[in-house]
Amino acid sequence: MxxxxxxxxxxxxxxxxxxxxxxxxxxxxxxxxxxxxxxxxxxxxxxxxxxxxxxxxxxxxxxxxxxxxxxxxxxxxxxxxxxxxxxxxxxxxxxxxxxxxxxxxxxxxxxxxxxxxxxxxxxxxxxxxxxxxxxxxxxxxxxxxxxxxxxxxxEYLDEEEGILTEVEYVEDVYESPLGNFTVPIPVDAEQGGRIQTQEGVVGFSDDFGTLLRIDYYPIPPEQLEELESEGQEEYLKTILVDKYVPQAILANLPDSQIKYGEYLEDIFAGAYYALVDMPKGSTMSQQENNGSSTRLDAYRGLLTFINGEFLYIVSSQRSFLNGETPNAIAEEAEYIKDNILSFVETMEFS
Structure with a gap:
């Protein structure tokens, strides 16, 4: 028995x-x-x-x-x-x-x-x-x-510094706790809109795959010296490609790859943009017939720039349903970059 x-x-x-x-x-x-x-x-x-x-x-x-x-x-x-x-x-x-x-x-x-x-x-x-x-x-x-x-x-929104906390919102505008920027909330609560925050980060998402995230850091004095010695393009590229992406994305999704990079000299006196291919890295899942769910593939665009005394990294994702084929990298990069720039234009800096 x-x-x-x-x-x-x-x-x-x-x-x-x-x-x-x-x-x-x-x-x-x-x-x-x-x-x-x-x-x-x-x-x-x-x-x-x-x-x-x-x-x-x-x-x-x-x-x-x-x-x-x-x-x-x-x-x-x-x-x-x-x-x-x-x-x-x-x-x-x-x-x-x-x-x-x-x-x-x-x-x-x-x-x-x-x-x-x-x-x-x-x-x-x-x-x-x-x-x-x-x-x-x-x-x-x-x-x-x-x-x-x-x-x-x-869930790349969860980082070593702590887990983003979901907060309710009743106003139409989000104001940074440090007072360095405000931004109209780009998601609708009736469509599952969510705001998730922790120190130096705010993310906006909904049930339809929207993801817009702002990371912001006061620039310490020692980095100002680094900025002056390296130049803005090299400094921003190093911050994004060598530090942020490995720590925030590759550490959790090792199969991810940076597919595109570009320096935008006319944005905030210089900004660096990168596109990351993230297999099974979307914040969206697709339900399977047996009840399990699988994360979708995604491209994540990231734009870093300096405004005032703060460094910003603004990111957005594009998810692909199973079987959906992405366009050429340059085309996808341009599409996501335009979305990020449109979002950044709604931000007001103090």
Whole structure:
């Protein structure tokens, strides 16, 4: 007798039926409890994971928490095996892969991005019970692991100095805490517009792929000497290409590459612009059929310049849906540069 016989070696079912969506959630609940006690399960945490699945797009997070709570109560009162058997019977062909994905996500070690060795026997039994081929199961597992890795690595807005904090906004204009600039807010709250800030950084984003970010730093005296000795073009290029991009992008997305660079002598008495190719580096994700999500490829344009006593780096992204082919680098670079310059024109400096 194995430790998972209580789940897979019984023919008992529930007295009540489950919807296909409840069946997917039930597999996550059974998986979570199989190696733990009911008391250890976090309904809100489990619901938060499941809420990312496309199959639950019609549900609010609160509704999903209620479903998870109900399923946990059923598992406690009627047992794991009846809950699993009823879930298995209730999975339609359209969501059976979602059911397996729910098990994978529940077992995943999110720090190591692996299925722990001790959990692999359960996952194998789940695969067999759902009658999935090895190739199907492996593909789903790899996609989910890749999605979690991309989600961890691609959030380039999280830097060593700290995580950007999302703030609510009611005004139409954002004012820097240091008083060095103001800018009309370029995103709409009704379209998922968000403002994220930390010291020296503000980012604007929305659900449609908009990303506009301003990094700003008071220039220390020692750098003013460096600026004078190197000249503005070389100084700005060094700051952007040799320092900012490696620290803010390449450290998290090592496959990224600078594809284009240009000095703009007529912008703020000199500005340096670069375009970075960021595979799986967009802040946008594309939902897969099994409920997992994959970060999109993106180009990130960055413009650095000096105004007053501050150095600025203003950036924007262009994301590409799976299968979408970018234009020539020069054309993409020009397009994103124009977007950044249009945004910079809305900034008022003090």
């Amino acid at each position: 194995t430790k998972y016989d209580k789940v897979f070696n019984s023919q008992k079912t529930l007295t009540e039926s489950l919807t296909p969506e409840e069946a997917v959630a039930a597999i996550a609940v059974v998986t979570a409890i199989a190696d733990a006690s009911v008391e250890e399960i976090d309904p809100e945490g489990l619901a938060g994971i499941l809420w990312q699945f496309e199959v639950f797009e019609e549900y609010s997070e609160d509704e999903l928490v209620e479903i998870v709570d109900k399923l946990i109560d059923i598992a406690e009162s009627q047992g794991l095996s009846p809950l699993f058997n009823t879930a298995n019977e209730s999975l339609t062909e359209e969501v059976v892969l979602d059911g397996f994905a729910a098990g994978v996500v529940t077992l995943l070690d999110e720090e190591q991005f692996t299925i722990p060795k001790s959990k692999e026997p359960f996952l194998k039994k789940l695969q067999e019970a759902l009658e999935l081929e090895d190739e199907e199961a492996d593909e789903i597992t790899k996609e989910i692991i890749a999605a979690f890795q991309a989600g961890e690595n691609a």
